[in-house]
Amino acid sequence: MQQSLLSLLLLAAPAWAYPSVTIKSCWDGDTCTTAAGEKIRLACIGTPELTGPRADPVAAKAARGHLRRMVVGKQVEIRRITKDRYGRTVGELFLAGPHITRLNVQREMVASGHAVVIPKYAKQCPWAD
Template sequence: MATPVLTEVLAVVLATTPIVIQRARVLSIGDGDTLRVSEAGRTLTLRLACIDAPERAQAPYGARSKAALVRLVPVGSELSVRVQTKDRYGRSVAELFSSEGRNINLAMVQQGQAFVFHRYLKRCDRKAYLEAERQAQRQRLGIWSQQGITRPWIFRTRE
């Protein structure tokens, strides 16, 4: 029989251990940080972890961000998915990896197509994401090409 302390430790480990789903297939892209995949006969809506892409209404950046995600993971492509948690809408929050092992979430930041979502960064490689964002800013890529874009988490509060 497990002690209360051991039970608590196991609960923490299980809650923080990401789950890897192999061979999910992309069904559709909703925007720059949301897509639907098919995995083992079920359909999942995924929210990309640790990033926040411009909203569709944030022209032209929302459309550009979605187009970047489509280029990285076209409909029909296979992915590995590391689920971290569920969000308040029931979506699985995950890091995505191409069949070649490329971190798709990180690539979106590297291309200047998404912001690092600092508030939710603890389960991702903080150093890699922050450095990718600094590089995109220095190179004035995507969302960093002009000054003044409203961060998506602020934009959503104004809608």
Template structure:
């Protein structure tokens, strides 16, 4: 009975388009874990993989922005057992912030180019990954190589 009630409450929490919860840790620059234990993949961006330049900076900056803070999540789907969500802290679009600092790429395939302006700014300023010619080796290409 308790398991069924918990499952129902979990379903209702994630069925709603927006929810507020706190993150307890970040695995990398685009995936963090909520207090509930659910892993969240930040929508529309792709941060460097651990082992790539700026991966640890991306993870640490993301951790600083979201860990322990109430975050608003607008979730739209699932990817590899992770909830895919747009994440906002105090009204700030966390993904846009990461892209604007050159710590993640606009993953146009999934963002529809929503972060192109932030990425162009980071590129113009030579921030993060954009300190490398052409923005360095993309994480999606890095994963494909592994």
């Protein structure tokens, strides 16, 4: 009986899981900070800029709001890919839990129209090809 229960639990568990972090805040639509202070740049996507010569503050605030609603205060899985020139971790975030199917945060940002795939970096994310 115990062996069959263990087998059932193993089948129900995800095939893979990444380390988890808690997101404390999001600066814009593609940059967040964890509760531990790690800065995360969402891999493979770009969102409108808040400031600068190509700023689009209305769209940038909408993207930031969408991302915040998805991840702030939540524990998310992270697939760390590399570090960028600013020392931020470049990675993919995933929402997962007992009542939700694993959701790729970057894919959701693109699907919702708040982000676009950056072709130069698309190879880092299998879904972005």
